[in-house]
Amino acid sequence: MSAVPNDLVELGRIVSAYGVRGWVKVQPHAAGGDTLRAVKQWWLKAPEPNSKKVGVFSSAVPFAVDESRLHSGTVVALFDGFNDRDQAERLKAHTVWVSRASFPATDTEEYYWVDLIGCMLYGELNDQPALLGRVAGVLDNGAHAVLDVECGTLTPEGDFKVALTAQGKGIRVMVPFVEAHVHTVDIKRQRLESNWPVDF
Template identity: 30%
Template sequence: MLFNWYHTEFTISIVLFPDDLIELGRVVSSYGIKGLLKIYPYSKDKSSLLSVYDWWVLPCKCQSYHCVCQSNFINYKILSSRIYNDYILSKISGVVNREEAEMFRGNRIYISKSLFPKIENDEYYWVDLIGCKFYGELEDGSSIFIGEVSDVFDNGAHSILKIIKNHNTGSSLNKKEILVPFVKHYINKVDLIDRIILSSWLIEY
């Protein structure tokens, strides 16, 4: 577990929060007059945000990819969540009107990975794929290290892996990064223990 310390003139208290928190979305605005939060989920798979009712919120007003506000996590209980177009509308315990909900604008939503819904053997959470070493194929069929997965996003049809290329991989693509569809046609094996993805993505010299 990790710790947040709160110090006043009279007391020192410790708030425990899980050390496996995963950032899943960001509050973009309030919604309606009853204090709903409008949340932009980072993944097309919204199951965790919809089914887990124990959230950790990081107050944040910066626009950086990684928060630099040096805020402390705050735990909130979620009363309800539902899909609204590409967003999620959530009701947080204790937030009763638009003004209170607006105070959450820009805040980042985290959930303990231990609470994620179980998935099938051939399914993966995007957070598990980020950081994996990605291997492609040469024309002779042998494997070659291309780079590491830096991001996963959805293009509407399927997930896309963003690969930051190894500078020693000299290919005719001549790019610092490549985008690979995360589909069976290209992906041969995903090994989360060794953090390796083997693919048939062809690298031409």
């Protein structure tokens, strides 16, 4: 068996079998459908039935993808060696993972959401660049991506410290990931620069 890559990214979940010839139907996460169709090796993780923790899965197992295509907002795929519905049914609820190294190259000014998570987002304070926070997630509002940012500061040691409300809850802001607001993206340095006001 192939060694499990250490850069796996979860891109979807198998929701059912599709047809009677061994195809599976995958509900992709956000913009994961294009990547799933482009990559020919997926890694599947089965839910752990006896685990008391939600979202706990088994180790990843590789599956070679013979064919895949879009179907009504989902991705349907046929794995190598699959030829009947029973094989596909056994994979229901498995999560689908792909090595980040296998992602297709992006065009200029295009970014994978997974690469934005963990980046530091700088905004403006008194017309000067200032750290707003760290990207914790990326959402899709139908028109464009939105950065879910946990506000905070950097300690002298370079560690990120989350900003808290008076009640002890983390402060978060939603920043539209559009050029009008986020004007500079440096994935290698994990730094995003924007005109968003820093006022937490």
